[in-house]
Amino acid sequence: MTTGRLMKAAIFVEPGRIVLADKPVPDVGPTDALMRVTTTTICGTDIHILKGEYPVAKGLTIGHEPVGIIEKLGSSVAGYAEGQRVIAGAITPSGHSYASLCGCHSQDGPGTASGFKAAGGWRFGNTIDGCQAEYVLVPDAMANLSPVPDNLSDEQVLMCPTSCRPVSRVRKRARSGSATRWPCSPSARSGSARSPGRG
Numbered sequence: 001m002t003t004g005r006l007m008k009a010a011i012f013v014e015p016g017r018i019v020l021a022d023k024p025v026p027d028v029g030p031t032d033a034l035m036r037v038t039t040t041t042i043c044g045t046d047i048h049i050l051k052g053e054y055p056v057a058k059g060l061t062i063g064h065e066p067v068g069i070i071e072k073l074g075s076s077v078a079g080y081a082e083g084q085r086v087i088a089g090a091i092t093p094s095g096h097s098y099a100s101l102c103g104c105h106s107q108d109g110p111g112t113a114s115g116f117k118a119a120g121g122w123r124f125g126n127t128i129d130g131c132q133a134e135y136v137l138v139p140d141a142m143a144n145l146s147p148v149p150d151n152l153s154d155e156q157v158l159m160c161p162t163s164c165r166p167v168s169r170v171r172k173r174a175r176s177g178s179a180t181r182w183p184c185s186p187s188a189r190s191g192s193a194r195s196p197g198r199g
Contacts, residue, residue, distance in 0.1 A: 009061040009133035015052025018062060026129070026137040030076040033141035035068040035088060039154035040131045043090075049125070056126060063132030064090040064124035067154045070145075077141045085148040087157055088136070092123045092144045 124130040
């Protein structure tokens with residue numbers, strides 16, 4: 001289902017060819033969020049897709065590292081508000097499969113008998129439309145979004161170490177009610193050097 005509006009999106013056509021084209025803005029289901037993308041990055045995986053080294057469906061929107069603002073929330077999503085600034089994790093587990101419940105979020109393979117599938121949790125720009133677009137539909141929003149501190153720019157958030165990205169911390173935070181600690185925040189104490197997160 002779509003909203004009837006159109007957006008610009010980077011769409012995979014064939015190896016060696018990704019085009020900017022119009023695509024319908026998706027509408028949200030009960031557990032989803034529609035994010036207006038303000039900044040996104042190009043991952044090395046996107047380059048592999050462009051080169052034809054990793055197969056994806058023709059017409060798929062690529063990309064999986066977005067920061068943005070919640071445009072619309074599904075009726076069952078709690079703890080977030082429309083207009084809130086957020087990041088969506090590159091790994092977007094359902095939170096309900098055996099793999100996800102065991103903490104193996106990157107292997108969450110919805111629709112598999114066991115719930116385990118290699119790279120099953122990576123859905124943006126792989127098995128569902130990604131974030132190289134004006135809007136992206138974030139499935140299972142409560143598990144796959146994390147608030148972004150106002151004192152960080154989009155670029156700082158995207159370069160933040162993997163430890164401050166969503167997913168594994170989201171469920172823990174939801175249970176405890178505590179806020180996410182962003183170690184790359186200018187106000188955080190300096191610690192050991194870390195590599196930027198990879199999608």
